[in-house]
Amino acid sequence: MSKKFLSGNEAFAEGIRLARPEVISAYPITPQTIVVEKLSEMVEDGSLKAEYVHVESEHSALSCAIGASAAGARAFTATSSQGLLYMAECLYYAAGGRFPIVMMNADRSTALPWNIYGDQRDSLSQLDSGWIQAYAENAQEALDLALMSYRIAENKAVSTPFMANLDGFILTHTYETVDIPSREQADCFLPPYVTDNRLDLDSPKNMAFSAGPDTNFVFKFREHEGVLAARDVIAETENDFARIFGRQYSGLTENYLTDDADFILITLGSIAGLCRETADKLRREGVKAGVVRIRYMRPFPNEEIAEALENAKGYGVLEKDISFGNEGTVFTNVNSALKKAGINIKGCNFIGGLGGRNISAADIRNAFENIIAGSQKVSFIGIGGDCIG
Numbered sequence: 001m002s003k004k005f006l007s008g009n010e011a012f013a014e015g016i017r018l019a020r021p022e023v024i025s026a027y028p029i030t031p032q033t034i035v036v037e038k039l040s041e042m043v044e045d046g047s048l049k050a051e052y053v054h055v056e057s058e059h060s061a062l063s064c065a066i067g068a069s070a071a072g073a074r075a076f077t078a079t080s081s082q083g084l085l086y087m088a089e090c091l092y093y094a095a096g097g098r099f100p101i102v103m104m105n106a107d108r109s110t111a112l113p114w115n116i117y118g119d120q121r122d123s124l125s126q127l128d129s130g131w132i133q134a135y136a137e138n139a140q141e142a143l144d145l146a147l148m149s150y151r152i153a154e155n156k157a158v159s160t161p162f163m164a165n166l167d168g169f170i171l172t173h174t175y176e177t178v179d180i181p182s183r184e185q186a187d188c189f190l191p192p193y194v195t196d197n198r199l200d201l202d203s204p205k206n207m208a209f210s211a212g213p214d215t216n217f218v219f220k221f222r223e224h225e226g227v228l229a230a231r232d233v234i235a236e237t238e239n240d241f242a243r244i245f246g247r248q249y250s251g252l253t254e255n256y257l258t259d260d261a262d263f264i265l266i267t268l269g270s271i272a273g274l275c276r277e278t279a280d281k282l283r284r285e286g287v288k289a290g291v292v293r294i295r296y297m298r299p300f301p302n303e304e305i306a307e308a309l310e311n312a313k314g315y316g317v318l319e320k321d322i323s324f325g326n327e328g329t330v331f332t333n334v335n336s337a338l339k340k341a342g343i344n345i346k347g348c349n350f351i352g353g354l355g356g357r358n359i360s361a362a363d364i365r366n367a368f369e370n371i372i373a374g375s376q377k378v379s380f381i382g383i384g385g386d387c388i389g
Helices: 006-018 031-044 058-070 081-086 089-095 137-153 183-189 216-244 271-284 302-309 329-340 362-373
Strands: 001-005 025-027 050-052 077-078 103-108 132-135 162-167 175-178 253-256 264-265 289-294 297-299 314-319 345-353 377-379
Touching: 001 006, 001 137, 006 031, 006 103, 006 137, 006 162, 006 175, 006 183, 025 031, 031 050, 058 081, 058 089, 058 271, 077 081, 081 302, 089 216, 103 137, 103 297, 132 137, 137 162, 137 183, 137 216, 175 183, 183 216, 183 302, 216 297, 253 271, 253 302, 264 271, 264 302, 264 362, 271 289, 271 362, 289 302, 302 329, 314 329, 314 362, 329 345, 345 362
Parallel strands: 025 050, 025 077, 077 103, 103 162, 132 162, 264 289, 264 314, 314 345, 345 377
Antiparallel strands: 001 175, 132 297, 253 289
């Protein structure tokens, strides 16, 4: 184990190096570019033995990764924003083919207006594509997710592609001290990739075929089962990770001061740290505030959210996303979790950070004040007025 001062992008690239992908398909797009640049340097200097494929588009990047995975190789690619949307067709092919590709997405606003800064509208628009989706908070978690993602995706019960999301610029370009596992530790944690779901001349099989109404729904059901199976595999993977590396993660969510909290703010990604600081300040003022950070949007933590909020008086969801004409996508998912659990408490939705706009401590404090006041609305932070009454 060694320490390095790395950006989120560089930390993720280090994690991928340790995971030993056999094929890397690369197409640069801001703010993801540093990941594939660093990996190209690693391939060039021999610290990573992999086929590094320069492709002509994001669509080709994921198509190449699908082909590599279909041949039985561990595959990696990365993208962001419009690039993710350009490869959207391929997302469904990868998930339907049960190819455990790992892809890093640098969360970034989508056009128009054109904007290179970070929000989460790109990845959240693809929740229904069949991929596991995780959201890192810091560079250390980014590196660790790079390793854990392959262990989770390649589990035979899961066999599902994995999208690891890092907030554009706020995380991808921010530098922190990061623990780098040793090669021996990484190899102990993540064995070589072995699968039966591959092209094999000695055992021919049909892959990427058509299926009519009589059988298509069965394949979709199995795909759904694979994502659901990731729940237990994530827990097992994180326990093994803690045993080998000494860092324990908390599953699909991370709860902070929620055991006795009256008012809880739910969020995901790098903004969680400022939310926790605000909760600390409110606690010192006598307000029982808590924070839930969603680590995985798929599989969605229905039970975990319901358990964290079952005794709360009010809650809010802070997200860098809007489903136009309705509400934030995260808010919709949280409301569904509470409804299924029979929990009826007042909730409000705060839309912030679109196009990289800053979310301040004052904004988060104001969000808590709205929760305490019993607000039930959807509002854009910094603009005022209700999106939905």
